[in-house]
Amino acid sequence: MKKLSLIFGMLVLFLTSSCRDVVNSVLDVLPPFDVPFSTDVTVPFATVSTTSYTRTPEIPMNVDLDKKIKENNPNFSINNLKSVKLNALNIQFLSSQFDTKLDVIKNAKIYIKAPNLPEKLIATSYNNVNADTITFTVENEELLEYFRTSQNSLIFEIQGNRVSADKITLRINSGFNVKVQL
Incomplete structure (x- = not known):
């Protein structure tokens, strides 16, 4: 028994x-899917120190994941969102007023921001020497709460190779891996 x-x-x-x-x-x-995000932005650019970081103003992303989810399957919405992670990020130089290129940036950190949430570090780049593109190392961070709203933005912190001031137009290319469940 x-x-x-x-x-x-x-x-x-x-x-x-x-x-x-x-x-x-x-x-x-x-199945999980990627949501690419690309935007061209013109930002006032200043590296006032080669030993400390300077912050840029917030750069609005306004990624509407609800729309992207419904494009993949109309039966799902933002309420079914289970995970969002950054999987790629780079910036490309497009133009500047005084011919300042991206090699003026030595180190950079990128934070994500959304209403009522603390800023979160999502990507870093160290020892840059490329004048045209900076490819960032992405943090393996869960960003779910930052995308429950479409009011999200990026903040750059940069440390210069040399002191400079300019207005630079950049293309930000990124991709987010999104997981949705019933």
């Missing part, structure tokens, strides 16, 4: 864990 109850208990445990796997796979009806 003890063996029978042991076997029955193991069978229930096996069926329960198998059912959980089936439920989880059904919940993932919409």
